[in-house]
Each structure stands twice: as C-alpha cells, then as structure tokens.
Amino acid sequence: MSELEQKAINTIRLLAVDAVAAANSGHPGAPLGMAPAAHAVWQTMKFNPKNPKWINRDRFVLSNGHACALLYSLLVLYGYDLSIEDLKQFRQLGSKTPGHPEALDVPGVEVTTGPLGQGISNAVGIALAQKQFAATYNKPDFQISDSNIFVFLGDGCLQEGVASEASSLAGHLKLNNIIAFWDDNHISIDGNTNVAFTEDVLGRYKAYGWNILEVENGNTDVDGITKAIEAAKKSDLPTIIRLPTTIGFGSLAEGTHGVHGAPLKADDIKQLKTKFGFNPEESFVIPKEVTELYNKHVSENQQVENDWNKLFAAYKEKYPTEGAEVERRLSGKLPEGWEKSLPVYTPNDKPVATRKLSEIVLSNVVPVVPEIIGGSADLTGSNLTRTTDMVDFQHPDTKLGDYSGRYIRYGVREHGMGAIMNGIAAFGANYKNYGGTFLNFVSYAAGAVRLSALSHHPVTWVATHDSIGLGEDGPTHQPIETLAHLRAIPNLSVWRPADGNETSAAYKSAIESTSTPHVIALTRQNLPQLEGSSIEVASKGGYTLIKQDKPDVIIAASGSEVAIAVDASKKLSEEGIKANVVSIPDFLTFDKQDQSYQLSVLPDGVPILSVEVMSTFGWSKYSHEQFGLNRFGASGKGPAIYEYFGFTPEGVADKAAKTVQFYKGKDVLSPLNKAF
C-alpha cells in the first residue's frame, strides 16, 4: 500500500470518527476497521457519482448499516451529491445523513440497511436481477450488463436467519457476481463473539456452495484485499472473503465493544489523528492529494461509462427491438397498453378462487410485460404463481432453466424472499417482481416488508390462503392479525380482492406502482363474480357495491366476505331493512381518495358494520360495529369453519339488524368525519 493510499484510508477513518463525534451518536468502530477494504473495493468499482443510477454500475451494499459514517465518507470523497456539511449534520433531524443508510434520502446508497441481515440478502436480489437482465439482453458481442455487487457485512448480519436463507439460495443459483467481505472483528454489542457466535462461518458458506477466500490482515493489507477481489471475479461461485480487522483500529479502545456504538472520547480522537499524521486540532479534513486520487478514479470511471454509452448505442442499432425495450425499461415506463391484458368479468362468469384469478392475471400480463419476474417460497402449486410458459431462473448447468428465466424457486425461505425481492427492485430496470406464499407466512418476512415500504420498493406479495377459509390446515396457517399488521405499515398497499375484477384492479395497482409495495391477499376457496364490480371502481380502494335509497345500515367488507354481505343484504331486505354493501379491497388506496368521495361511500347518518373473518383491529376507523374473529381459527373444512363462526348471510344479517336496532334514534357520525 502506498503512502497516499494510507492517507486516503485514514481520511475515510477520520471523517467517520469526526461525523460520529459531531453527532455525539453513532458507530465509529466498524468504519475504523473497514476503511482499508472500503478504499480497495471502491478503487476497483465502476460507478458515476453524477449519474448514480447508471444501470451498469457496480453496486456497494453496506449490510452492517450502522457503519454508515464509513459509507457517507466515501460518498463525500467521491463527489456524490453529499457534502462535508452534510457529514457535519450526521444523524440530525432533516439531514441527508440519517443514522442508518436510507436509499431514498441519500444519493449513492443502493439499499436501506441497518436492520441486520437485510443488506446481504438485498445484494442477492440485486445480483439475481443483474444475471436475469444480462441473460435477457446481453448478446455475444454486447455485454451491456456485467456489474458486480460488493457487500460488507459483520457478525450481526451473519447471525440473522434472513441472511442464511438468502446466502443458501445465492449458492444454489451460483450468483458469482457477489463479492462479500465478512468483517471478522470478533466483536458485537454483547462483547466478544465467543459468547454466542462460535460457528465456522467459512465452513457454513462453503456448505452453501460459495467460494471462500481469506485476507491475512484487513487493517493493513490493501494489496491482499485487491488480490482477493480479482480472485473473486474469476470464480464461478459467489464469494465471501474473511477480512480479519480490529474494530476501532487505532483508537485507545480498539478491539473492544466500547468502540462499537459510542463516539470516541475527545482525547482518543486527538491521539488517533496524531497517530494517523493528521492535525489533532482539525476536524473533517480532506487532504488535497486524497481528493485527487479519488477524482482520478471518477474520471477513469467516466470513461468507462462513456464506453458503455457507445456500446449501448451500437447495441440499439444492431438489436433495435431489445434496445428499445431496454430503453423503455430504463425510463421506468410500462409497455404501451399493457393494462388491456387484464381480464374483466361479469356476474355470469363462474365462481373462481381469487388465487386462481391471480394466476389468470399473471398468465395474461407476464407475456406482455417483460420486467415482471416472480416466484414462490416453495408453494408454487398452491400460490399458482408460475404461469405455464415461464422458465425457471436457474444456473444453466442445472438443465432446470437458465438465467433468463423469469420464475424464481425461492425454497422455503419467506424472509429471504422478501429481502431478495427488495434487491431485485433496487437493481432498477423497472423490475416488477412478486413472490408467493401463504398470507400467514408473510409475517416471517415482516422485517423485509417494512423495508419495502420505507424504501419505496414496488414489490408484490401474492399471499394466498388468506383466511380461515383455507380450512383443514388449521390455526397455525390461518391469518388473524396479519392484515392489521400489514395495513398499519405506512406506504404498503394491502389488497384483498373480492372477485375477478377486483383482482385485476389489485394487479393494476401493483404493476403500475413505482414506490409502493403491495400485498395481494387471495382466497383458496371459490368466490362469485360480483354485480357492480369493475377494475375502475375497485381502483378507488373502496366503493359502494349495493346502493339503496336511504339505507338503514352499511355493511363494509373485503375479499371473501363481500359476497356474504351481498347475500346478507338480500336477506335483510326481506326483513324490511335496507343495507348498502361497500367493498374495501385496499385501505391505503381508499385513504388516498378525497374526503367527499370517501363520505359518499361511508356517509354520516348511517351506522356501518364491518365484516371480515379475522381480527377486527383497525376496522373501527371505517365502521361503528365490527364483526370479525378476535381469536385463533380452527381446523376443519373451510365452509364448516365459516358456518361455525357465523360468517354466513344469516349471521351477517343478524349482526346488521342488531346494528340498526342499536343506533335507532341516535345521531350517527361517519367515522371518516374528523376533528383534525
């Protein structure tokens, strides 16, 4: 390592230390330890700080996101739209340098990390998308996609199950574009990793089918790190490189958990700066020659991007169809008129399970929207997520598919799937990707789902077997709290369509989405096609399906309970009670409508009863009375369970009649009418 390189590394270290000190909050330990690797990696990466979304850039994922002072320092040094002033505002309200890296707010941050295990799993998704994109569009003479994905991860990430799931799949898929560095510093928050984490990490990754490499000394051996990167690039397998480092390298407390998550003391910072050849009285210093070194790499990279632009121009000439498609995808536009492929239904069409209706949608749209790729967590035959002409995404050697395949066999790995889906979305190129499992098991992936919403990844969960209607599998598989959980996540669309048109509306919303993830909850059992539904009305998220003159009561329902509400309404009219029926397939979309529309659906003056076969939690925002299931379900035949819990036209009519009775003579205000 040259003296200049040493200075560059120390500059990274001290910027991170100064940022943490200025905030009096943050994690100086990992930046001090990993700065040499960061320097070495970024010096080999291709990227353009002025065009940070360039599709063929190499990606850098900081899976140990708490070390973000390291990443922010790199972004400043390489001239991203992040300044030294931003660094001085580290972890302050309204700054561009939040406490963990947020892809939405910080230019150059690929994925939001911090919740451990997510970053490495996102990286698997980015790598998968890169392989799929390359296999779809590269031509023998035009390698328009060939980027690598670099990952830093610590012991925390390696302990998380989500990382295990994603890493196992990456090994199976032989995603050799992943180059991960394990920061082996023997320290986590609880102290030495020997208190809880003594497994043979490299042995485990070898068992997953990864290429394993080791650097002798991560604190000093930049050449070794560079050589490891070169070796990794030649591997047929994903690579993990053990990087032994000293947490808090150079600090008086180096090698202890004391430097993990607390600022260094003032005198420690001073001795560190002196030790590193910096002025102990100055902060946030960037030596001129370091700026020049990094500018040089940026200039070289500018040439790399220019070359790519020329390559792509020639590609478009030689392959105009593919070229136009790539261009369209990079612009984020869907194929013109794609939505005409969405199926529509009339009440004369036969009853069909919404999971099956979902399959019909996919069968129609997958051929016309090439950026749709999907998969399932080992429930393909139950989720009905694989259309007949989809090819599996597999390494070609397996003879089970190839890298241009659009169907991903995730295995029984829901959390890994969720994080990988986020990575696929983060790759870019307008990927719209979905993953199937039972609604109940979306919960396994809760950590990834909230990050989809926070990071605006428009991924879609095809969540079948959405209620007690699944029957015999019983309470362990029947969602009760799941919709409440998901509906409470900001920026998450949670659709529960009631029939074919609503299912098409759900997919229309999901596929057109650019910043909102979707969960589509689908039945195992058949549902009739409703009179009055359409893609258009369902696209409002909530609408009146049966409208009466001066109704006595409104029954608001979702999914499989809408048809029951319709039948209940008919029963009630026999008793002289006029009941409107409202379908609310997606709370988030309904909440986005203007208030006058919302109040036209759920007006003042009429008591509202909600009906849904799961927890009533949250339904009181739309209703005065709630009929649901605030207990776990039961194992038995689906229809028998519905009957047992009273979710029948008679049962619902009875609750509605009681609602009418109770509110008779009382002033009734719509729950949507609010004081502020």
Next chain:
Amino acid sequence: MSELEQKAINTIRLLAVDAVAAANSGHPGAPLGMAPAAHAVWQTMKFNPKNPKWINRDRFVLSNGHACALLYSLLVLYGYDLSIEDLKQFRQLGSKTPGHPEALDVPGVEVTTGPLGQGISNAVGIALAQKQFAATYNKPDFQISDSNIFVFLGDGCLQEGVASEASSLAGHLKLNNIIAFWDDNHISIDGNTNVAFTEDVLGRYKAYGWNILEVENGNTDVDGITKAIEAAKKSDLPTIIRLPTTIGFGSLAEGTHGVHGAPLKADDIKQLKTKFGFNPEESFVIPKEVTELYNKHVSENQQVENDWNKLFAAYKEKYPTEGAEVERRLSGKLPEGWEKSLPVYTPNDKPVATRKLSEIVLSNVVPVVPEIIGGSADLTGSNLTRTTDMVDFQHPDTKLGDYSGRYIRYGVREHGMGAIMNGIAAFGANYKNYGGTFLNFVSYAAGAVRLSALSHHPVTWVATHDSIGLGEDGPTHQPIETLAHLRAIPNLSVWRPADGNETSAAYKSAIESTSTPHVIALTRQNLPQLEGSSIEVASKGGYTLIKQDKPDVIIAASGSEVAIAVDASKKLSEEGIKANVVSIPDFLTFDKQDQSYQLSVLPDGVPILSVEVMSTFGWSKYSHEQFGLNRFGASGKGPAIYEYFGFTPEGVADKAAKTVQFYKGKDVLSPLNKAF
C-alpha cells in the same frame, strides 16, 4: 428388524394413510417415509402416556408438523388420551386431531408445529431448559433431570432462517441432549429439492458445531437408526442424523411430490395395504401384537417413572430446600410473596427510562424467583436485561458461565430467540423466560410470537427503544406498525408502561401469567413518575389518571405519551377546557375488565382523543379522534423528533381543543358501547 417391528411400522404407516384418506386432506408422504424412524425413536424414549407432563420424560418434536398423522398414530398406539375415533376425525372441526399438531389441544404433543422451522427451534429451547434445570437441581448422586429431545425435521425446516439461528446457537451451547433426524427425501412442495436447496446440509451443521451422523437407509434400517441414537447419546454435541427416506414409501407415487400433501388414491391405498400384509378392505387396523409390543414399552416406562419418583422422594429427603423448590415449580406456583419485591414509586421519584425501570424490576425479582431466566439478542447493554448477579448460561468449558446460568446470550437472532423462548416455556417447571431486543425487531420474530399466543406460552419480550424517542438510529429502527401488529394477535398482552409503577404492573402480569405471552414496550428516554399511578390501578390495563368533574374531553395515551397528555391537560385547564387523562398500558388486560369499569374510564358523552407516537391503527376502538404517526419516523435527537411531529403538551392540547370544538353539540357515544 423383526417381523413384528415391520408390522408395527406398517401399522403406523397405514393409520396415517387412513386418517388422511378419511379427511380427504393432509400429508401421507412423510409418515410413510418416517415411520421406521418414529418406531425406533419411540421405542428408546422414556415417557408415560398417562402422565404426559412428567418432567423427566424424553421429548419428541415433529418439526415437519404437516406429518402430524404420523404423530397422532403414535399417540393412539401408545395409549395417550387419543383414540382411533379421534384419528377418524382427522382435520375435522372440533376434533382432537387438527391439521397440524397443536400442543394445547392434543395430549402428548409437546409444541405446536406446522409453520416450518419452529419445531427444531423450540427443541433447542426445550434442550436449553433441560440443561438449565439439570444444572440447577441435579446432585452428584441424584440425576433428577436427564432427558433427551428427539426431533424430526424435513428439508422445509432446514431452509428456514429461524432454524439456522437456533441451530447455530445450539452448536455454540453444545446442547448434546438434542437428537435430530433430517428426513432427506429430496422432495418439497415445488418438487425435487434440486430446484432450490442444494447446499451441503451436514457440512452446514458441522460448521455449527453439531455431531453429524448418517443412516444408510431410513426406509428399512431400524437397527441402523437405533445404533445412531445410541451414538448420538454419547456425543458431547447436539446430533443431526441424515435419514435418507422415500417420501410416500410403498405408494405407487412414492418418491414424488404428488404424495407430499394430497391423500393417496383409493386403489393406491389398497395395493399399499396388500403390500404391507394388511387386509385391503379394512381401515384403521391395529394388530393385537402391535398393541402388545407398544404396551410392553409403556409398562417398562412405567417402571422408569416409578424409579424416578423414588429417586425424587430420596432427593427431597436429602436436599429439602431444593426438593421443595422443585416441587413448588412443578406445581406451577410462584414463591410466596414474590410480588413484594416489585418496586413502587411516588411522583417525587426522579424521571427514569422505562427500560431502566425494567432493569430495576429484574434486579429485584430475579433473586427471589428462580424460574426466571432471560437473555437478549445481542443488545444486553441497551435492553438492560442482565442484572448484575446473573451468570451466563454457557457450556462450562467456555469459562464464560455454566449451565446453571440464568442469562442467555442469544446473539443477533431474534426469530430464533422467540422460538427458543417458546421451547423453554414448553419444557415446564414453571419457567418464566424473557428475551430482549428493540421493539422494532420483535417483528423479525413474528412467526414465533404468534405461536407463543396460540400455544399459551407465557414468555416475555423486553422490547426497548419503543418509538421515535430512540432518536438518531432513525426510521429503520423506529416502530410505527409494531404495536398494532402485536395488539391484533389474540392472547398477547402488549404493555407499554408510562412510569415505574406501570412497569412493575407489566412485570406482575407477565410473571403471574400461565397462558398469555407478554411484550413489554419500553422507552430509551426518561419519563417522570406519574401522580395517580399504582401497580393496582395499572393492573386493570387502563385507568383514569386525571379525573375532572364533567370533562370536556378525554385524552387516552400509553407509555411515553401519558406524561405529555398530563401536561396537555394542565395547559388545557388554563384555556378553560377540562381534560381527563386515561392511561392504557395494555389493551388485552383492559378488554378483559367488565364493561361497567371500561365505561367508567371511557364513558358516553365525552369525546376521546388518543395519543401515541406511532400508527393510529386500532386506536379508534377506544377513541373518536387519533393523534399518531401514520408515516415512518426520522433520524435525529429524540426530543427534536417529538417536537417536529408535534408530540408536545402544546401539540396535544391543540388536538384536544380541536376535538372539543368538533364534537360540541353532537351526541357522543363511547366507542366501547356496542350493538352486539
């Protein structure tokens, strides 16, 4: 294997096949493949079908819970309180043989399984508890606890991250009482495991520090299985045994995923019965000699239990203190007067963060309640879950603790921790166990948390850093939807105490609980001790803290927002508005109070405003207006974020004033007043 053994195995197989056929639903494949191992394992196990909770029984965990027809058949054959008639009612509503094994409903089922990966992780918890119990009470001449934990698991469980987490920890802890059988049948729902799961499973477990063994042929080699069990019992490490089997062994479709989750066809069942030497026209047949074989084992086991009873009687004589303590714990009674150790506070006591108040509770109760053990997912110093005199639960060779230690270093493994906690509770002996993490990361463990609630495991999550108040770590760490998610789970107590007395009340509820799991959400920031709080009133789950004569408005809040509401109430009185303040530390407990009490807190005639710094979802069940945070948080100093979002006395007073204004002249019905 003797002819009789072969007949016994085939009896198990055919009972399972007949049960699935009768239900026309279920999973015949794994029972057909694993019956030989089931026979071999149960013939070595010590247990008493008439006393299924005997503390020193060996445990059997069917982690691949969909194979429950296998387990139910064994329970019938060994004479548990489950009959052939129950088996005929497999998967029917109201039966004792639900679609997946439920510990609560089926005598002899140790833990509820079906959601993949949970069973093996529960087994790690059972094993951990056994070691802790044995190390605490065994004496050189009295091995009162020495049981083993047998586990069956399939490829599905092995792909789940939760199983990876728990298995890694089991290896670290050297829990050599675990003997797991991997049903290596190469089939999952998506077909051959080669589509998604090609890792070297035994290599991975070796890397975790497990003893790995293989049986040559799991379909036929009962002696090999028995020998493997003997070898496993001699190991110093947990053991996993690769058991190559043929899914659906004997069926015409054996070896395919067609036999995984669908009943066999009638003619297939007939040929199977003929092949196995049974009458093809008969169903649910138990040959007399098979009954005798299994009865013999039960009789031998009765002697084993009798011997144990004698041993324990002698133990009590020689070690009366320990004997009495064990006896008390087995009776499920807490130590007399333990609750006197709970701290109480007055308004003169200084402001303290509830995470710190939680630490004070633990410091007081851990010494007087020996069945309390706990840990943290690598956030010990932040969760404050380790009291100063706790010893780590570690293998003694590590010199970091020993097996009688009561503090578990879970590592960064939240989901594994949740499932292990369930296992510890399932062991028995009145274990009250807790695990710490940030509230936001309880979501990682959602799959385990809902099973705690479903299975009535009284475990406790110490969930600190419970809101935007955590500050700089930012949106990735700040819960928004988390409380809504948890509150919507049936039978889950979700406490968010507002001060010291409420924290003590939360722990009182948790420690006294025998069937309800608890989450205790705790602040990072300091909170004042409230005037009017007490353990007694807080134990109602909701109560009036500030009571005015003819109030204009009620402000209902939880946790850190209660003190803000109190200050808002003072501000409002300056403006001539009388505001009651209600604290609702736990929805579930409040919901259990009689309606007249509830209505005394939230009466008709007064508009109610709820205040909580996270999703308002669900609060409309208690309030007319909701002030909360229906978006993700922000990175910055905690107080600055509170201010930014308006969670200040002024901000709350403003919302309250608007609420009063809006409802002026309107009839206001308490949201607790319901039509049905």
